[in-house]
Amino acid sequence: xxxxxxxxxxxxxxxxxxxxxxxxxxxxxxxxxxxxxxxxxxxxxxxxxxxxxxxxxxxxxxxxxxxxxxxxxxxxxxxxxxxxxxxxxxxxxxxxxxxxxxxxxxxxxxxxxxxxxxxxxxxxxxxxxxxxxxxxxxxxxxxxxxxxxxxxxxxxxxxxxxxxxxxxxxxxxxxxxxxxxxxxxxxxxxxxxxxxxxxxxxxxxxxxxxxxxxxxxxxxxxxxxxxxxxxxxxxxxxxxxxxxxx
Amino acid sequence: xxxxxxxxxxxxxxxxxxxxxxxxxxxxxxxxxxxxxxxxxxxxxxxxxxxxxxxxxxxxxxxxxxxxxxxxxxxxxxxxxxxxxxxxxxxxxxxxxxxxxxxxxxxxxxxxxxxxxxxxxxxxxxxxxxxx
Numbered sequence: 001x002x003x004x005x006x007x008x009x010x011x012x013x014x015x016x017x018x019x020x021x022x023x024x025x026x027x028x029x030x031x032x033x034x035x036x037x038x039x040x041x042x043x044x045x046x047x048x049x050x051x052x053x054x055x056x057x058x059x060x061x062x063x064x065x066x067x068x069x070x071x072x073x074x075x076x077x078x079x080x081x082x083x084x085x086x087x088x089x090x091x092x093x094x095x096x097x098x099x100x101x102x103x104x105x106x107x108x109x110x111x112x113x114x115x116x117x118x119x120x121x122x123x124x125x126x127x128x129x130x131x132x133x134x135x136x137x138x139x140x141x142x143x144x145x146x147x148x149x150x151x152x153x154x155x156x157x158x159x160x161x162x163x164x165x166x167x168x169x170x171x172x173x174x175x176x177x178x179x180x181x182x183x184x185x186x187x188x189x190x191x192x193x194x195x196x197x198x199x200x201x202x203x204x205x206x207x208x209x210x211x212x213x214x215x216x217x218x219x220x221x222x223x224x225x226x227x228x229x230x231x232x233x234x235x236x237x238x239x240x241x242x243x244x245x246x
Numbered sequence: 247x248x249x250x251x252x253x254x255x256x257x258x259x260x261x262x263x264x265x266x267x268x269x270x271x272x273x274x275x276x277x278x279x280x281x282x283x284x285x286x287x288x289x290x291x292x293x294x295x296x297x298x299x300x301x302x303x304x305x306x307x308x309x310x311x312x313x314x315x316x317x318x319x320x321x322x323x324x325x326x327x328x329x330x331x332x333x334x335x336x337x338x339x340x341x342x343x344x345x346x347x348x349x350x351x352x353x354x355x356x357x358x359x360x361x362x363x364x365x366x367x368x369x370x371x372x373x374x375x376x377x378x
Contacts, residue, residue: 010296017299019274026277026284030296033289049287056284056292107354118347119371179360182351183367184374189347191375193248193340205341212345217352227346231256231339238249238338242331 004148006034007070011144015063022058028066029056035074035152051077054086060094062101067144069093071151072158079155089156096159100171108174109139115181122192208234247326249335252342254317258310265306273299 001009014027032055040048054073061069069090076086117132124131154161162168190209194202212230215221276295277284283291326332355364 013296013300016303017273017277017296018270019277020270021274022277026273026292026295026299029284029292033292037289051287052289052292053285053287056287111354115367119374175360176363179351179355179363180367180370182347183364183369184371186344186347186351186368187371187375190344191378193344197337197340201337205337205344208341209344209348212341213349213352216345216349222353227342227350228256228259230345230349231252231342232260234338234342235249235252235256235335238334239253241334242329 003034003038004152007031008067008145008148010034011067011070011148012141014066022056023060024063024066025056025059027063028059028070031066032070032074035070036077039074039078050083054083054090057087057090059090061097062105064105064140064143065097065101065147067146067148068097068151068158068162071148071153072155073151075152075155075158081156085156092159096162100162100167103171104167104174105140105143108171108178110136111178112174112181115178115183115185118185119181119188122188247332247336249332249337249339250321250324250326252339253335254314254321258314258317261313262310265310269299269303269306272302 010027010031010033014024014031017026017030018024019026029052033052036048036051036055040051055070059066059069072089072093073086076089081089113132113136117128120128150161150165151158190206194205197205212225212234215225216227216230218225273295276298280288280291280295284295326335351364352361355361
């Protein structure tokens with residue numbers, strides 16, 4: 001396998017060795033190793049070891065965009081950039097890559113896909129879910145490969161290249177699309193779930209839904225109340241009712 | 247029954263989150279054991295940490311999947327139809343799911359354009375429901 005392909009495959013598991021101390025550091029070091037091995041084949045063992053050690057230090061970014069940093073660092077090592085400048089490059093890339101990835105993927109692409117999938121569920125069933133999983137993984141792979149190539153091409157100028165790319169604009173639009181998709185899904189989902197439920201019960205369910213949402217938004221409770229906790233709480237109440245009324 | 251599915255899925259989600267935390271702590275122990283080698287730029291030590299982490303995470307996934315299938319089979323053995331108020335479980339999951347979707351959407355919608363798009367989406371969804 002070519003070093004670039006090997007690095008790309010390794011980037012798919014970049015979060016596997018995530019720790020609270022180094023965050024993505026080990027994963028990034030592991031992904032950069034094939035490219036550094038190739039790079040330092042003609043240089044001294046000490047130079048290679050120093051580069052590998054730098055590549056595995058603390059690093060935090062969005063995992064799908066970690067390839068940008070891997071590529072940029074390898075490019076810088078190739079051009080003989082001093083070690084402390086490479087460390088500064090990693091530090092400088094960390095925040096922007098994290099923020100951009102969070103906007104693009106966690107607040108954009110993922111909720112958008114989930115929203116559209118839920119909206120399509122009444123018509124397409126399991127195929128909507130399979131389609132979502134396929135689309136997400138294709139986009140994830142493409143983004144990682146694009147980021148690695150961008151970093152390998154641009155090196156120290158990767159930050160400016162990232163700003164010039166369509167990614168920041170795509171991130172802003174992705175969040176609007178996500179908001180639309182989730183909004184679209186809620187009435188369709190409610191209609192699909194409540195189909196066949198008696199009218200008074202349906203009204204009660206919608207009322208509980210509104211109370212649960214209000215608790216998730218209220219400044220006094222929003223820190224403690226999440227969707228999962230609302231669901232678990234209601235489940236416990238339901239189990240008490242079912243058990244108590246046997 | 248969607249309520250019974252929720253009875254398996256929601257606790258499993260909690261366990262999944264907890265075991266992920268454990269997995270990360272184990273990663274930290276693994277890194278700690280090879281700290282000198284990693285700091286010296288030993289690519290093999292980094293590879294070992296990553297390999298062990300992948301294997302551990304695969305094991306975590308396998309155990310969770312087996313537990314989910316086992317729990318689902320166990321739930322199938324219960325005669326839910328004989329319980330007079332078993333539908334309450336369905337209603338709880340429906341209300342909880344919808345509350346999570348609406349609350350989450352409003353939370354992440356923020357202000358400005360995104361909330362407007364959320365409103366447009368809600369209107370479009372209502373239109374689809376009424377049109378059907």
